[in-house]
Amino acid sequence: MAPPSLPTGGDVLILNGLPANFTIGCDSVSFSAQKPFPGFREIPPGAHLIWVSPSELTSSRSGYWIFTPERKDGEELQVYVKQWDKANEILTVPSEAEQQLQKQRLGQIYNSLVPYRFFISSSGASPIPSNPAPAGRPPPPLDNATLWSQLTSAIDAGLLARVAGATAGRDLPVSTMDRVEGRAASAEEAALYAGSGASELRFSFPSGSPLVSAAATGEARTRQALDATGFVLETLARRDDDDDDDGAGLEGELALAFLTGAHLGNHACLDQWWFAATRVALRSYGLAAARPALAARLLRALRAQLAYCERRLAGGLDALLDAMPAGAPTALRRALAAYGARLAEEEGAAAEPRAAFAELAAWARGARGWDLRDGGAGARRALRFGGATLDDGEVLQGADPRDVDDGEDDRGEFAPAVVELDERGREVGLVSWADDGSDGGRQ
Template identity: 30%
Template structure:
């Protein structure tokens, strides 16, 4: 009700600019859904998570001009809308409005309409959205947002995470608000594994540089969360799904932080999970694949100002010079722009995960004339076969984007060998210092500019070429 003109509004995989004719959406299928809005020229967004269970339910929201947010209408306004739904039904936008329109086009790149290149779950927008959100439920939304007894769960770009602190009188960490609530609609997300992230950071810091990214298998941490009765496998998947959608659609930094931490510090390091809980590992890989695919094909570029002088995209996710092929997923998407170094970490974490799957006997790599790493199921158990298939689909899609995971391990070993040989062959005295052997993807630094590089040292262990006033 009362939406202003030129308001940007999105529902799941679709987005549009409002006009006076937009009164709502119809035929929304059962499941979890996300509606978000942005003011014209605004920098922040708000959104609603809601769960549909059956057809025929009418949900009504009214635009609040003062707070610039969707608010609850009066009971009388709701009754009036429900009474007139038969006449207004056909003026609502159908949920799958874009699927029929796009099917009439002839795409020249990989899209959901090229079945030979896309998994079954991504061939329609409805199927893709279900894959992205199937684990999110009403109890989960109540738990993570702290809102109970509501039909829709309001979230905002500025919502933050609850901070975990330790208290001597508590056996477990307790939550503490990291900022005061400025109104009753603010959310402070109750994330899982927050303390684990900190523990792993200290553990990694104590390890050697060349084993920093894989000093421990995080499978016991996931199993501990499952065995303490506070989380289920669905809850873990739901948090991965919630943080991704809320983070990318609203540019919410708390959710983006949590998603990257979950993926890089917990899930892709839970290597033994492929053996003990292969279906959970399969669901995690499938969800990650759907999220990366959604980012590539449905999320706009983070930067509106593009270098168009020569009509080419010059970011690191575009093309390799002279090769005619892409160098991985588009690096200008918000997910990667939020913290660019994480894109490189993701590539190496996936390569390491593949190596561990091969070590555990879940997959066996063989050479292929096409250049794509073929995956052969070594153990014929149904659950491991499902995991191997999910991994094969993800790896094949990444290869078409320009990431060959099979080359990453060789590049990593070659880079470390080069560093070691450089340290031995350039008069470096090991008693006065040490050569840093670290692959860029292992760095925990916030900025890519802090990546370790090979430098030449003099007899005193100082970098050659630096300016010194004492000299």
């Protein structure tokens, strides 16, 4: 039990054995501590990312995601104890005996721990509001007082456990060197990670994975390649540990990959975020009709993440996109424009995702000067397509938001395509070197 003299309004995280002259990060704030930093107290409800680094110039960072639930008056607080491993330069969980010792000493060291809200407010950022907007109401404006809570609203204990590959738990260790399970690493990355003891984070849609069902063939395969909605819903329904039927886990994974990659400099997580944003969220056009609430949440999450880059990250959004594939700013703008084009054409799209996209488009226009309102052929012609012409003349258009010079995509060279034939059963548009209408010389 927590000592009776201690308040129970927030959790505690003890950083045991942390040396002096370390950089400490907590949510959107970081600072250099000249003395050994003891930890935090009165951590409010929600998801929080706490990390450390030997210096601001050190590329390697190590930390933990923790989730603090809403607590009733008098309910026992949670005490997290993390130990600095000098040999491996990483935060770890100490032995059970050491954890018990630190918890028993909590009454003695409690006042030396830094209150969460004091840490956040003293940095110039605004603390998490104590009274967030009730469920079901539109999210508040993207101001500093609500931005972190909006970014992390879909991250909970269940998500942290699933990404860690654990059955339960309220914390998730993360570091600069962590990898994404299922993601193909280059030879350079493999050599870098070898012997690092890095963890593998598990996401529902690992970066680079095909977004087409292995069982899909013919027209079904082509449609899945052009619109990931069916495959996304099929994957979410098949996930055994998905106890929420609104797809909030997908939103949470998008946020976790983004914040872990951005704050810890984890390139695998940044790659995962880029894939989840541009290849999953912005390619699942049908979600606006099939799962409108999920589509709206993904669009608002992406808007909050892009705004967060401009406000809280050094170098803004440009710095983040520099870490993405070549041509990322153009690819992102085109992916957003293509989504808007498809949304405008989707008769079954609900009002909520339309409103969420309008908010995102307004932000992009004000912050970046991007006009996403060209919802017709102009937005589509700006993209690299793979098309399939149907019998009625409709052309299925698919946008690939990756580097425009990259010729590979989910359709694959063997994916079927419907083509238009002439009266002789030959494909229209092939060049003929003969004048007499014979078949000879057609190429």
